[in-house]
Amino acid sequence: MEFVLYEEKGAVGIITINREKALNALNSTVLDELSETLDNVNLDVTRALILTGAGEKSFVAGADIGEMSTLTKKEGEAFGKKGNDVFRKLETFPIPVIAAVNGFALGGGCEIAMSCDIRICSENAVFGQPEVGLGITPGFGGTQRLARLVSPGMAKQMIYTARNIKANEAYRIGLVNEVVSATVDEAGNVTASAKENLMAAAEKMAATIAKNAPIAVRNCKKAINDGLQVNMDEAIVIEEKLFGDCFETEDQRYGMAFFLDKNKDKVKEAFKNK
């Protein structure tokens, strides 16, 4: 692929948007390749994904302004649909996706991070929805996802003012779960960059997720996502169904037998070939 890299590390898949010269801006090719990459993830072995941008400066600096500048209304609509389809594919992807935000996450960059399940970022990350300054509204779900993730008032302030926020403010308002810094030794030398530490933190989190029962993790994602769209009475029914769905699975039988049986080796042996 021209602009998207995919690497498997055990049960964790790492997707890198690799268009560093344009700060990993999303053009049609990037969107097509992201979609294709997701379609090709081997869900038999992969249990969590990480999405990041190439380099140390930018995660994704938005949709490609050069490509958008000449679009007709019809083409703009088609571009918007392409983006929205990929973002929904990420959001509803069966396994968890962690955004490792390594710098600018502006416009479509902030929006693609918000389509992931979890966001962690490097200390140099910058988030923002600058679209009103370009004469458009956030078009890849920004008005909807930001208002749901942080408070509506905070989302409106960010969107109406088009003001960017730094990593620590993004943490304070709940847009990211964690901010990762570079490691500096006593002499002031950087021994590990913020990006290196960010990727290590993302891989550690993904590996922790990957160790847990895969059907249960998938069902949790679906229960949370689907439940947030409906009222509590309907949400609880969604949870009940996905809870019930875990029973009779090998994961459930093994997990509970392992807890209950004092002879752990016996349980491991019993489930060895399953």
Ligand code: DAK
């Ligand atoms: N698009 C295309 N190229 C970009 C880009 C972008 N969004 N951002 C940066 N680049 C390119 C620059 O043009 C420059 O290219 P060269 O001149 O070297 O060829 C290169 O990346 C390096 O950028 P700078 O020279 O500007 O680097 P600086 O460090 O000075 O500044 C910056 C970094 C991130 C502050 C600055 O590049 C910047 O402000 N970039 C634009 C950020 C932005 O406004 N992003 C939001 C884009 S709007 C829709 C759905 C969604 C959307 C729209 C419609 N529909 C439903 C229809 C989404 C819209 C957006 O995302």
